[in-house]
Amino acid sequence: MNTQKNESWYDKSIEQIERRFQTERGRGLTSQQIPKIRREAGANNVYETPQGTALAFRRLIPTDLASLILLFAVILAALFDIPIAANTLIGILIVNYAAAVFTFIKAQKVLCGMTEYSLPTAKVMRDGKLTLMDMRGLVPGDVIFLSAGDIVPADCRIFAADGLYINEGMVTGIQSSILKDANFAHFSPGLPMERQFNMAFATSIVTAGNGRAIVTATGKETAAVRLGKAKTLLTHENLKILTTLKKYCSVWSLSMLAMVFIITVASLILRPENGIFHVFLTGVSLAAAAMSELYTAFGYIIVGCGIFGAMKRRHDVNVGALIKNAEKLEELKKLSVLIIPKDGIITRAHSVADKIYASRRLYDAADIDRVDKLRSTVLSGVISTGIYGMGLAALSASSRKITAEEQALIELAESLGLYNSAIDTAHPIIEHMPAGGPSKFETTLTMDSDRQYMGIHRGDAPSILDSCEYYIENGRICRMTTDDRLEFMGVAESLMKSSYRVLAVASGVTGYNNLQRIGAIQSDLTFEGFIAIREPLQPGIAQIVSRCKAAGVRVIMTTDKYSESDKYLAMSIGLIENERGILSDYKFDSLKEDLLRANLPLYHMYTGLSPAKLAKIVTLMRADGERVGLLAGGMNGALLLKKANVGFAASVTISPKAKKGGIDIRSRQTPAYSRIAGGSSFDSEALKFISDVVISEADDKGSGGFSAVVSALEYSRTIYKNLLRMVRYLTTTQLMRIFLIIGALILGITALTPMQIVVSGLVLDLGAILASAFAKPPYNSLILRDDAEEQLERPFFLFARSMLFALFGALCILAIGPILALSGHPLDGPSLSAVSFFAMMACQLITFASLAAEQSLFKPGMRMSVSYLLLTLAVAAFAALSLVFPEFGAIFDIVPIGVPGFIGIASAAVLTLAVNEIYKLVSKRAKK
Structure with a gap:
């Protein structure tokens, strides 16, 4: 039933529209009708979402040349029965890139979806139930509610309007707001959109009033889309930091290829007995472990995960x-x-009436045993709102929204059993006037038990007291002296110093039967008391x-x-x-x-x-x-x-x-009809x-x-810090592997096998990047130095720092074998390779932890992120499995290493940690 095409709706009666869309003004569509209508009309996609962004970047992920060469080499080794763990290497490559692609796509979806989250919501009636929903879920025939501040979510025919003004400049080009009229009638065809006063068009903004309407067109059938007036949502492709990262990635990639070429040539000269294929495989493994072509993709992952984490x-x-x-x-x-x-x-949206001052005594609102003492003051407070009886009915049909102050007064009266139909019987509303203009106070004109006209007033303490000549004490009306006024004001000031908002209420008999002479009605009043409202911080x-x-x-x-x-x-x-x-x-x-x-x-x-x-x-x-x-x-x-x-x-x-x-609006007490x-x-x-960042109101949690x-500031700074840490970490660990291989060539040993190089890079390094991406901002993230862009734009300095740490770590690992040999515990080739591999992973974890923590790891109260602890546990579990189950360890060229080997690993790790701690200490003192 796609009846929305090529039809005008301003010239139809509401009854005709109800029949056409098989809907009801009072209940809306039924849940059984929705699926069929949605299939015919499609989603209500009014705002264009950038397409192809994520797809374009997906194609960039598998272009890491070194990894493709390594994959090709492994396949050749499997075909010609060259003795390497081909299946394992292929599996690692596949899992590594599957994880990278999956996480990258998720990050892209997060970034592309941020603007979609901010799409306008719609207040819609279905099955007689009012809900708040994403505008894209609307279908023709839905009954929607409009109020000031809303963006009209679809083209609709208005059937109820109360002071409803809508700015249709986005669609018609006319920037002034137009008063809408639900009773507007015009039956000639071709009426310009700006003169269709009973219609509202998608992308328009409600500037005042409220109304109800039936959706007549959605998605591509709305006027805004047909006329090309709907704006495109924001994109995320122009982040300067990612452009800088892409340049750094290119430089690093070329450096790695040059370094691998040098290592390959040197290996062939210094250790020709290893064979050209083994030398080639080692060099390509080193290049693949660097993942240099994926730095930009990793950058998007870190940005996407950080933004997603900020949403909570x-x-x-x-x-x-x-x-x-x-x-x-x-x-x-x-x-x-x-x-x-x-x-x-700063304060929570929900205010609470906490204390009542009446008859010179201060009471807690929870003191229901004293309700007789509080009755007059509390009743005056709730009467002053005008939200009961006919006032309640009028509010339902008006654009005025109850304030937090009024809500607190009503809830106070409810808690004391005073907010019921008896109020309307005893104090029927004649007229209500809000504060502002000629009225100094919130005033309700009512009648007392003697059928006299009486004004009930609410305002701030100084203003009310200045207008009072009398006060009530234990049911008696007394003349207010200067000392009395000072005493009452002292009570109000004491409450205000405790961060209470103090509402003063007063009453006064008047001879007027309306509020036209508001000035006279608001003078010579009788002070009833104070109601202290706490706005919870x-x-x-x-x-x-x-x-x-x-x-x-x-x-x-x-x-x-x-x-x-x-x-x-x-x-x-x-x-x-x-x-x-x-x-x-x-x-x-x-x-x-x-x-x-x-x-x-x-x-x-x-x-x-x-x-x-x-x-x-x-x-x-x-x-x-x-x-x-x-x-x-x-x-x-x-x-x-x-x-x-x-x-x-x-x-x-x-x-x-x-x-x-x-979301069920009524159950959440949201402002709707x-x-x-x-x-x-x-x-x-x-x-x-139109905002850049959207937050929710403060809650009690x-x-x-x-x-x-x-939190938005913290996550933004953490994202940039994580990008810098990623580059520092990856360059440091890759250079450490390179120095290990160069040192091993000079010493004539095998420090890391191709399998171990791949695991160290493609598995552990990727795990470290993901752990960094999902880490929450540290407590001190606001005071962290903001220098990520500056350092990334100076790659030589960044490279030099990484090189020094990498060289020291590699020397510590290379020293294990000679030192153990001198101490009478020499290691054979496979054992030395296994010890070097475990020491390398330990140094990687320490490097990651040191970079993740701006301060000393030994500072009291220092906490590591859950993601880092999980990564450490995963590495420990891998090491344990490799040593407990030799068959599993053999896949990764790991053999039992004995106590001396563990001592060597621990020594290299401790020295690496010490150097990082010393660097932090020296840097801290240099900054001072």
Whole structure:
């Protein structure tokens, strides 16, 4: 039933559309209908995903020339019965490249999929159940819900709209927002899209209001796709570091081929008895073990694994940082300033009413035995929200979303058994007016038990107390003196110093039956009490701020308006020491630009600044050389994201586990049709789409929020460190093998056989790279020196360092045989080869561990990554199997080595470790 092609829908009634798509406005499609419709209509792919990127790189993986030559040589050896373990070598080559290809493809999918994760979500009704799902799962006939901040996920016919404004500039070219009208009727054909007021088109942005609609076209049948207006998702192909790595790879590859040629010629001259095939096989094994042609592929694996690790998937959503624009990694790791909002990022989105001050006493909210003492204050608080009775019904049909403050008041009343139908009976809502404009407070006009009109007001403590002439104490109304006012204000300040947000509630009888004379209604009030709301901090937030300071990253908190509680909160987590660290809207206006620019480093809390003023600050910071990361919210946030070096947005990104089925919105209390749930992150789909990094809101487990912002920095720096470690490690271990072979030629011994060279390189080195790619950032990753690009662009210095460590390691291994012989424990050829092989692997593990840890391995509290420990266990298990089962060991040219051999291996390992530790110590002192 593909009815979406070549039809207009603005001229159809909703009843006609319901019949055409066999859907219902109130319930949507049924789950039984979806598969058939999806087969006919296809996926809702509105935004073009770059194709062929992963396929192009897959073809590059098996082009390592040395490995192909080695494979050819092994096959020849098998055909002509030359005595080598041909099957094992072929197996190792196949497994090595299968693992490399598999991991590389996975990494490519991760990188290509990052932007797909940030695709707009859709709030859709199916089987009468409201769910949040990936927009690509929509089909014609779906009933969807639209609200401010959404990107319209498909072409749709609107059947309900409340102040719904949509910017269709992406499709029509008209940049102003258009008011939509569900009752619009026009029956003539050929109406321009910009005049189809009952339609919404895919890729458009909802700028205000909310609405409901039936999807009429998806995927390639949407207007945006047909007109070529849908933008292509970001790619990851222009990472500068990978371009540098590719150049380094080419130089290293040529160096390896030259080195192998020299070793082959030298072997033929110095040890002709080994035979030309054995010499050739040794040289080619060395070249293959270097994996020099695969450095770029390994780089993609490290980048992909790092970005994937930053997401931190949990159940149906990602709770970490979605670095969807991989090309911003270079900027991300260099950020020196983070500008973030308080709500939902530093504090958790869910606020809790914790204490109530009534009749000169402070009560805990959990003290239900005192409910009679708290009743008046708590009821006044919930009445002031206007969210009950007819107010609750009005909210369901409006674009207003309940705030965290209102939710806390409602939950408090519920916990005390006061939020029920009796409120509406005793205090019916006449009218409600939010704070702002002529209204100083949140005000609800109601009627008391004597049928008098009464205003119930809620606001900050100073403002409410200034408007009060009376107060209630134990049911009696008393006149408020100056001492009383000071006492009440002292209680409020004490609560605010404990990081509570203090809400004051007051009431007043009025002769007015509406709120047109709001000024008169909000004077001569009776103070009811305080409700102290705790905005729970994200766990560990103070430690995270401290780590940022230690790393030289300035953290700046923004709030919509100034409050004492926010000041004390900023002080409690170490952002500011006093009010001098706050930049208010008034202070911003009073400072000349030059003075503002000079004083910006002093301010770590911005209050009440408009997006335009924040944008000016970001511009000044960047002009002074700062690299700014900014998390924006609201529809005006797009400007700020473009001004910053890296733009963050807080929103929901659905994990693969939930992509098909979606998330049950009502069970998660997300803001949809009812609009009675918190969680601003669902309100910023447009920002999510244009941002560079998407994070989730802070939760009680310490995920999301500011932790996710800092996690993005940590992973970006760790990715670059891992790229540098990869190059250092591979060059060091390969040079160590080369020096071993050269030394063995000079000494007339066999240090490593071709099989052992291949295992050392293609197996252990690949394992080390994968272990590095999957390792999590260390605790001190923020303060690690950021010099990966600089060092990779100076290959000679990097090569020289690796050469020194490799030469020392090779000399330690080569010295084992002569030293044991002098001590009366000579080793025969096979035993010496086995000892050298085990010593080589031990040195590889030590080199990897030393490079992975910036500090001494013996520093108290030093922890190695799980991936490194697994790699070490795998090597130990391999060694044990080789020695316990001689038949298995013989495959790899391993024979029993005895106690002297183990002593030699341990000695070489200890010396290698000592040299690495000494180097770290000297480097640390040199930096000081």
